[in-house]
Amino acid sequence: MSESLVSKSKFLSLVLRHKPEEIGLSLDAEGWAELDQLIQLASDKGIALTRELVLEIVSTSDKKRFVVDPTGERIRANQGHSIKVDLGLTPQQPPGTLFHGTATRFAASIRESGLLPGARQHVHLSSAETTARDVGARHGSPVVLIVNAVDMHRDGHEFFLSANGVWLANAVPPRYLRFP
Ligand code: HQG
16 A cells, blocks of 8 residues: 555544544444545545545555445444444454454553553454564564453453454453463
8 A cells, every 4th residue: 555545544544433523524323434524524634535545445454444335425444443433243252362462561561450442442352463463563562462262251251353353352351361
């Protein structure tokens, strides 16, 4: 993806996950925005978006961050929200083991309190260790924690799978975490 598309993709993440009010956009309860309205409000702020550009971002996003509904009228982020939206996800049985990448400087606090969603709606977990390492490296020197998802699920904790393959949990108590 070109640099200009990456910056437009980051803009979409900002307004569809965190701050729609920044451009006066409204999302419905399920996180959908009207695509035409989004394009208009963005251009009012000097961000040149067209339907074609948005569709290119949606289809080439490495993590499939966004989805356009079948009518082509609405767009939303698949996960990663800090604002409260109902993605309509149903609880799923997770793989036995999941991974969470974080920075080594957070490890002591995580040992103490477990994984907390912080600003986001969920804690993000990966089925692949390599993905988790990349996520952790965004924050600094990475460390990958192993989540005992089988026990956690058996004990009644819910797991959700986002449309783009990210495992989500409300929190992960310390007893289900293994540190390398
Ligand atoms: C850490 C990207 C101290 C947590 C990625 C993480 C992901 C704690 C940071 C998605 C803690 C939050 C999400 C505790 C958790 N004490 N630190 N008790 N509990 N943390 O960015 O998981 O590119 O909100 O380990 O691919 O890094 O945006 O979450 O380091 O899927 O599409 O607090 O963002 O996707 O950081 O990343 P974040 P994350 P996109």
